Amino acid sequence: MLDVVAVVLAALACVLAGLALRRTTSRPSGDGVEALPEDVHGLRQEVAALKAENRDALRHLSVVRYDAFGDVGGHLSWSLALLDDAGHGTVLTSIHGRSEARTYAKTVVSWSCEQQLSPEEEEAIEHARP
Structure with a gap:
């Protein structure tokens, strides 16, 4: 039951x-x-x-480190690309030597620059491109 x-x-x-x-x-x-x-x-x-x-935010960036001179090691020189979606922005480069360092800024418009770019600066822009 x-x-x-x-x-x-x-x-x-x-x-x-x-x-x-x-x-x-x-x-x-x-x-x-x-x-x-x-x-x-x-x-x-x-x-x-x-x-x-x-779109206008600097979202695309790349850093390329290198030795600018044969007698200075450690990859202390660098180029930094800071770009927005349209490829507008800047490339900052710092070249370190044994006794001094120089810094440069170049304007980038549509993924290119009016000023001559070093191979490292061109590489930084290409690596920043989506």
Whole structure:
């Protein structure tokens, strides 16, 4: 007799669990699924606005380290390219010698420069390019 009661209670528990599962997976009414397309559209607009703001950010950078002179080691000279998405920015170069260091800055427009670039500066710009 107890076995029959246990089987009936187990079957009833399965039915109730199935009903509860159906309720949690069914679509909610009101603001739920119907409002989703508006939310997605708003999020896409926000993402597009953030991308537009970041176009001018100096996000692309590269550093090339090297020995400018044969008698000075340690790769203490370097060229640094700092560029935005359109390739506008600057290249900074520091050349270290035994007794002095010189620093140069050159303007980059559309991934190129009006001034003559050293091979290391050209390499820094190419490595910064996405």
